[in-house]
Amino acid sequence: xxxxxxxxxxxxxxxxxPRAKDRLRDAALELYLEHGYDNVTVAxxxxxxxxxxxxxxxxxxDKRDVLFAGSxxxxxxxxxxxxxxxxxxxxxxxLLTALxxxxxxxxxxxxxxxxxxxxxKASPELQERERTKFAAVTDxxxxxxxxRGAAESGAKLLAHVGVAIFQxxxxxxxxQPQHADFAAxxxxxxxxxxxxxxxxxxxxxxxxxxx
Amino acid sequence: xxxxxxxxxxxxxxxxxPRAKDRLRDAALELYLEHGYDNVTVAxxxxxxxxxxxxxxxxxxDKRDVLFAGSxxxxxxxxxxxxxxxxxxxxxxxLLTALxxxxxxxxxxxxxxxxxxxxxKASPELQERERTKFAAVTDxxxxxxxxRGAAESGAKLLAHVGVAIFQxxxxxxxxQPQHADFAAxxxxxxxxxxxxxxxxxxxxxxxxxxx
Numbered sequence: 001x002x003x004x005x006x007x008x009x010x011x012x013x014x015x016x017x018p019r020a021k022d023r024l025r026d027a028a029l030e031l032y033l034e035h036g037y038d039n040v041t042v043a044x045x046x047x048x049x050x051x052x053x054x055x056x057x058x059x060x061x062d063k064r065d066v067l068f069a070g071s072x073x074x075x076x077x078x079x080x081x082x083x084x085x086x087x088x089x090x091x092x093x094x095l096l097t098a099l100x101x102x103x104x105x106x107x108x109x110x111x112x113x114x115x116x117x118x119x120x121k122a123s124p125e126l127q128e129r130e131r132t133k134f135a136a137v138t139d140x141x142x143x144x145x146x147x148r149g150a151a152e153s154g155a156k157l158l159a160h161v162g163v164a165i166f167q168x169x170x171x172x173x174x175x176q177p178q179h180a181d182f183a184a185x186x187x188x189x190x191x192x193x194x195x196x197x198x199x200x201x202x203x204x205x206x207x208x209x210x211x
Numbered sequence: 212x213x214x215x216x217x218x219x220x221x222x223x224x225x226x227x228x229p230r231a232k233d234r235l236r237d238a239a240l241e242l243y244l245e246h247g248y249d250n251v252t253v254a255x256x257x258x259x260x261x262x263x264x265x266x267x268x269x270x271x272x273d274k275r276d277v278l279f280a281g282s283x284x285x286x287x288x289x290x291x292x293x294x295x296x297x298x299x300x301x302x303x304x305x306l307l308t309a310l311x312x313x314x315x316x317x318x319x320x321x322x323x324x325x326x327x328x329x330x331x332k333a334s335p336e337l338q339e340r341e342r343t344k345f346a347a348v349t350d351x352x353x354x355x356x357x358x359r360g361a362a363e364s365g366a367k368l369l370a371h372v373g374v375a376i377f378q379x380x381x382x383x384x385x386x387q388p389q390h391a392d393f394a395a396x397x398x399x400x401x402x403x404x405x406x407x408x409x410x411x412x413x414x415x416x417x418x419x420x421x422x
Binding site: 090091092093096127128131132135153154156157158160161163164165167168171172175189190192193194196197198199200 | 301302303304307338339342343346364365367368369371372374375376378379382383386400401403404405407408409410411
């Protein structure tokens with residue numbers, strides 16, 4: 001096949017544009033930020049992207065899915081990473097390793113994390129969806145930590161704290177102009193938290209404690 | 212007024228039974244555990260409690276409210292407690308003091324915390340409501356921590372971790388047969404978490420880290 005024929009085929013098949021998904025996502029994020037998520041329709045998204053409803057349906061089930069597509073894989077991916085972390089690590093060490101591994105992958109795949117965050121922050125419905133997502137992540141992480149020997153209630157606590165570290169590190173990563181190093185954000189966040197916890201004199205913190 | 216008149220008035224006004232609220236809550240929890248939350252009606256609750264729909268409406272807006280009545284006060288109560296904690300405390304120290312103070316009050320007022328937890332665990336709708344409640348608590352705590360000088364993103368992180376400690380300590384408290392001391396549960400949970408975080412060699416946890 002000559003180059004000309006291949007070029008003609010590509011031009012004739014715009015619906016297989018490999019960037020269609022990105023164009024739809026870009027258009028959706030722009031519109032959500034301009035008009036508010038509740039006020040945007042799929043028709044407006046496809047119009048701005050210059051694509052059809054049929055193309056939209058190939059990549060997303062609905063306008064909410066534009067913001068959450070793929071996130072259903074996050075719980076299992078994180079749990080697997082916890083289970084596969086080095087045997088010598090403590091449960092919390094395995095958790096941090098998993099956050100860095102999966103977060104690093106995710107960070108590379110979310111080109112518009114800051115806009116996405118702004119859209120979600122403005123919508124109670126989306127906030128609820130985001131909480132549901134992280135609740136599933138927390139449950140999966142707690143299950144994996146139990147398999148690594150953490151106690152029932154301690155596993156849930158560590159999973160909650162891991163998710164808090166992950167969310168904070170991810171926000172800090174998206175706020176950086178250079179998006180340098182997700183692992184460094186996780187380390188910085190964890191160090192800060194360990195310092196806060198370590199600075200409290202626990203046996204003495206009983207000034208106003210009722211017992 | 213003679214004692215006889217007062218007694219006659221109380222007997223004539225059963226709708227002011229001060230235990231009506233408790234009886235309704237007990238009946239509701241029993242029914243939720245027996246039949247599942249989704250399958251229980253307000254009519255069944257009032258029937259089992261031997262009270263009227265009108266009495267129910269005096270205390271609760273609907274069957275979900277039986278599980279969440281009063282919780283709308285929790286965010287402000289915790290935020291106030293953070294702000295009023297001793298000036299010399301670090302933000303995290305103030306947070307722990309608030310958790311112990313308010314949690315201690317709450318623990319005394321939740322006679323059926325373990326049943327309530329079992330009911331919520333069995334219903335996705337109630338789990339979502341519980342998450343929404345704790346999200347409001349997290350926001351309020353983060354706001355109070357910022358007022359005490361914590362940085363924007365650090366305040367949110369500490370608030371998330373504080374809520375995780377609170378939930379874990381509360382579960383442990385309800386699981387104890389004696390319900391002894393909520394403050395001790397918070398201390399134990401925090402110590403355990405500080406130990407987990409401290410045991411990780413942060414600069415070294417980079418075996419599988421992508422940078």
